[in-house]
Amino acid sequence: MDYLLGGALGGLVAFFFALPAILLEISERGKVKNAPMLIDVKTIFGLKIRHTHEVFFIGLLLHIVIGFLFGLIYIVFVREGWLFVTNAPYTLLSLVVYALLSWIVAGVVVYPLLGMGWFGLKEGRHVWMETIVAHLVLGLGLWLLVQYYQPFFFNPPM
DSSP states (O other): OHHHHHHHHHHHHHHHHHHHHHHHHHHHTTOOSSOTTSOOOOEETTEEOOOHHHHHHHHHHHHHHHHHHHHHHHHHHHHHTOOTTTOOTTOHHHHHHHHHHHHHHIIIIIHHHTTSOGGGGGGOTTHHHHHHHHHHHHHHHHHHHHHHHSOGGGOOOO
């Protein structure tokens, strides 16, 4: 159950931080060239995406799925004791280190598998920067949620 909760919280954080892009897309009626916090997915699995609405929705879906996986896999790391840098689960430092490592894995494994190139560079010059910010924001958001939902007597020291 912890795995599902971690994934759901990661997806929730990703959705929450995608709200500015969603509101901008609604207010501009699909004429936004580069939505904040979302990758403009113009090609996926070698297929070209031509309609701006599809580019936005695929980018939003990718963002939320990565957020879900971010939360789910962090719980796996906590349960298995794989936090080799900090050895302290749910701390800000452990989530920042995890965010940086997940950015590297996404950039080297996930994006090339989707046909977006290393770190998504086929989608734009600054995608690597957008994705590292997104991963760090996911880590910070997940840490804030854990602080909110954990009882005060269970908080480990930072």
